[in-house]
Amino acid sequence: MPDSWLDLDPDAPFGLATLPYGVFSTAADPAPRTGVAVGAHVLDLGAAARAVGAPFADTVAGPSLDALMAAGRPVWDQVREALTAWLTDPAHEAAVRPHLVERDAVTLHLPFTVADYVDFYASEHHASNVGRIFRPEQEPLTPNWRHLPIGYHGRSGTVVVSGTDIVRPTGQRKPPTEPAPVFGPSVRLDIEAEVGFVVGTPSPMGSRVAVDDFADHVFGVFLLNDWSARDLQAWEYVPLGPFLGKSFATSVSPWIVPVAALSAARVEQPAQDPEPLPYLRGAQPWGLDLRLEVRLNGHVVSRPPFELMYWTAAQQLAHMTVNGASLRTGDVYASGTVSGPEAGQRGCLLELTWSGKEPLHLPDGTERTFLEDGDEVTITATAPGPDGTRVDFGEVAGRVLPAR
Amino acid sequence: MPDSWLDLDPDAPFGLATLPYGVFSTAADPAPRTGVAVGAHVLDLGAAARAVGAPFADTVAGPSLDALMAAGRPVWDQVREALTAWLTDPAHEAAVRPHLVERDAVTLHLPFTVADYVDFYASEHHASNVGRIFRPEQEPLTPNWRHLPIGYHGRSGTVVVSGTDIVRPTGQRKPPTEPAPVFGPSVRLDIEAEVGFVVGTPSPMGSRVAVDDFADHVFGVFLLNDWSARDLQAWEYVPLGPFLGKSFATSVSPWIVPVAALSAARVEQPAQDPEPLPYLRGAQPWGLDLRLEVRLNGHVVSRPPFELMYWTAAQQLAHMTVNGASLRTGDVYASGTVSGPEAGQRGCLLELTWSGKEPLHLPDGTERTFLEDGDEVTITATAPGPDGTRVDFGEVAGRVLPAR
Incomplete structure (x- = not known):
């Protein structure tokens, strides 16, 4: 990978291997606009494209990524190639440099319009643990689990950008000791560490998207925290699935990593047994070697390994459309909680504390079962980039506010 | 109710008691625009408002109802009052009449941008029947059913307007006689006759909407067919709820009946036992006396009575937001299948044919368990209007195309 005329610290996040897209504003110019994170800076994408006279300037110069996402893979490739050229070829420095702003000084926004939001359940370790906790008298995995990527629709309207405070949800829960449900703030508020995917290129109703067409439709990848009220969820979810236990908030990271940035992060998919039906098979199945870290009040509590996910993002896309459901630009789907086989690799507190029975002891001397206010x-x-580089996803963060 | 200068046949649909909103285009002017159904005509709402010089002309003169829905209840009341005045006061005839087009000659469109779509499960008769069919070894109603209106999120992107053809969905199903799931077109394609509600006035994240604030937030009411592939659904829905069995298509009627048109249709809500938690109680609980008819190839197969629904639309709205989930303009929620206690009042084929065991014999000599191609x-x-008038919902229709 060539060097940039920007003096990029190789250890700092957002080198040339990532070049993720987002939407930002500044105190001086509060209008949200598209940008690209590069080192300690954000490049104003529309302004730079106009300064350079790029043919795609109008597509990227909006208040969101929607138009770029809808433009399709040839344009995505063209923009990414141009970005690398602008930031490495000294001939572009004079035109491009004026459109860099300090990353510390920007406000980041939800970068695209969320169309539908689907949440999957693709970690065998997570699904098995949840089965053991929620349905101890049954087999941990339901009979369908190894045949199809189980998923459900979530609430698009409460997808929020990292940094948004999360008000503790209120609702019905039924403690086993009570004869009837009680009402009040959730006492089992949890997180779910997930990886999200956003669709750029739509597909018409009545058609299917093949496993191998993933990169023609999916624009980018990001992190997602599917906040979950376990007590609300446990009482409501039979027979139609999670509803209010999830719909109060879902947080996403502000920087969307292009699929093209992840070619070096592709790894072999874990073996699937039984072999999935043909519509779920690709020419060369691949997972993604994303290494997640979950911090609670600054302390690392888990390192979930995404490469072990049983169902891949490409299989999920094929499954979601096999019934003829259309895709729209802005459709988000998430992997489901990422959990590995070891205790320190579990992606939610439900598993990390085994439903509250084994509290986490934090280095600051406190302990946690579920989340407390504040x-x-x-x-x-991060993920491996080409030639020993690193791809950075940044972070998705959120603080719990007391119930209202 | 005063007479119109339009010679309205009192037996024909869309008299002054309804005045529903929609979006239409014509061969001469293919641009979609808002309209109001009145008798055999559609009034071009934006054009009429401009001709009359109405203060809300800009709000209603768009390609969808989105701006009117977002404008809030005082504007909704103002527009409805103005419409009645325009159509009854001869002084307005000269300005308004040029903006009437023949209803037969218009193409109707999806009238608003669907934000989130939630489907409830509020008929005790339907939920009991489905429980008996899907889970014969258990109590028909799950323990939570009488405590909260069970619901789940559906796919907004496949909500389509009446008249859109429905391609038979394909996917996994597991016949009880097979050791593993098989792949192919659904062989148990069904309908669900439902009533839909669309939100106009949004609410912020972290807040709740009270039962008694229904009419401040809900803009209108319409009919909805929640097409369902029972075989896909039965195999996939444990533990996270229906997904591909529903997400291929949901059809809605094109005319949105204002909540204000339904004041005479309010009836006492069926008794609830146990008494719901306080957040689900209103000052004066009410249901809606909507009388549905379901036709299969022109033959009436069911007459579901909406007034018997256990959970009301106002309770559903309060439940949907009790956890702090925000509302957006365009959020749709549906009642769930409307079924009454009698066999001829069931709102889906699953119940009408008792899971295919008791075929329907149609007057044309054919019989049906589930839907066939074509x-x-x-x-x-319809619903009662004031002073013996009738409120008309029009229809939601769709034809099944073979799987692709």
């Missing part, structure tokens, strides 16, 4: 959760991730 | 389903409804 707690802050931060999820970060 | 079948057309039409759901209509």
Whole structure:
């Protein structure tokens, strides 16, 4: 990878291997606009494209990534190639440098319009643990689990950008000791560390998207915290699935990593047994070697390994559309909680504390079963880039406010 | 109710008691624009408002109802009052009449941008029947059913307007006689006759909407067919709820009946036992006396009574937001299948044919368990209007195309 005329610290986040897209504003110019994170800076994408006279300037110069996402893979490739050229070729420095702003000084916004939001359940370790906790008298995995990537629709309207405070949800829960449900703030507020995918190129109703067409449709990858009220969820979810236990908030990281940045992060998919039906098979199945870290009040409590996910993002896309459901630009789908086989690799407190029975002891001397008011959760991730470089996902963070 | 200078046939649909909103285009002017159904005509709402010089002309003169819905209840009341005045006061005839087009000659469109879509499960008769069919070894109603209106999120991107053809979905199903799931077109394609509600006035994240604030937030009411592939659904829905069995298509009627048109249709809500928690109680609980009819290939197969629904639309709205989930303009929620206690009042084929065991014999000599390719389903409804008038919902119709 060539060097940049920007003096990039190789250990600092957002080198040339990532070049993620986001939407930012500044105190001097509060209008949200698209940007690219590079080192300690954000490049104003629309302004730079106009300064350079790029053919895609109008597509990227909006208040969100929507138009770029809808433009399709050839444009995505063209923009990424241009960005690398602008930041490495000294001939572009004079035009581009004026459109860099300090990353510390920007406000980041939800970078695209969320269309539908689907949440999957693709970690075998997570699904098995949850099965053992929620349905101890049954087999941990339901009979369908190894045949299809289980998923459900979540609430698009409460997808919020990292940094948004999360008000503790209120609702019905039924403690086993009570004859009837009680009402009040959730007492089992949890996180779910997940990886999210956003669709750029739509597909028409009545058609399917094949596993191998993933990169033609998916624009980018990001981190997602699917906040969960376990007590609300446990009482409501039979027979139609999670609803209010999830719908109060879902946080996403502000920087969308292009699929093209993850070619060096592709790894072999874990073996699947039984072999999935043909529509869930690709020419060369691959997972993604994303290494997540979950911090609670600054302390690392888990390091979930995304490469072990049983169902891949490409399989999830094929499954989501096999019934003819259309895709829209802005459709988000998430992996489901990322959990590995070891205790320190579990992606939610439900598993990390085994439903509250084994509290976490934090280095600051406190202990936690579920989240307390004021707690802050931060999820970060990196992946291998080409030639020993690193791809950075930044973070998704949120703080819990007391119930209203 | 005063007479119109338009010679309205009192037996024909869309008299002055309804005045529903929609979006239409014509061969001469293919640009979608808002309209109001009145008798055999559609009034071009934006053009009429401009001709009359109405203060809300800019709000209603768009390509969808989005701006009117977002404008809030005082504007909704103002527009409805103005419409009645325009159509009854001869002084307005000269300005308004040029903006009437023949209803037969218009194309109707999806009238608003669907934000989130939630489907409830509020008929005790439907939920009991489905419980008996899907989970014969258990109590028909789950323990939570009488404590909260069970609901789940559906796919907004596949909500389509009446008249859109429905491609038979494909996917996994597991016949009890097979050791593993098989792949192919659904062989148990069904309908669900429902009533839909669309939110106009949004609410912020972290706040709740009270039962008694229903009419401040809900803009209008319409009919909805929640097409369902029962075989896909039965295999996938444990533990996270329906997904591909529903997400391929949801059809809605094109005319949105204002909440204000339904004041004479309010009836006492069926008794609830146990008494719901306080957040689900209103000052004066009410249901809606909507009388649905379901036709299969032109033959009436069911007459579901909406007034018997256990959970009301106002309770559903309060429940949906009790956890702090925000509302957006365009959020749709549906009642769930409307079924009454009698066999001829069931709102889906699963119940009408008792899971295919008791085929329907149609007057044309054919019989049906589930839908066949080419079948057309039409759901209509009326409600009592003031002073002996009738409120018309029009219809939601769709034809089944073979799987691709």
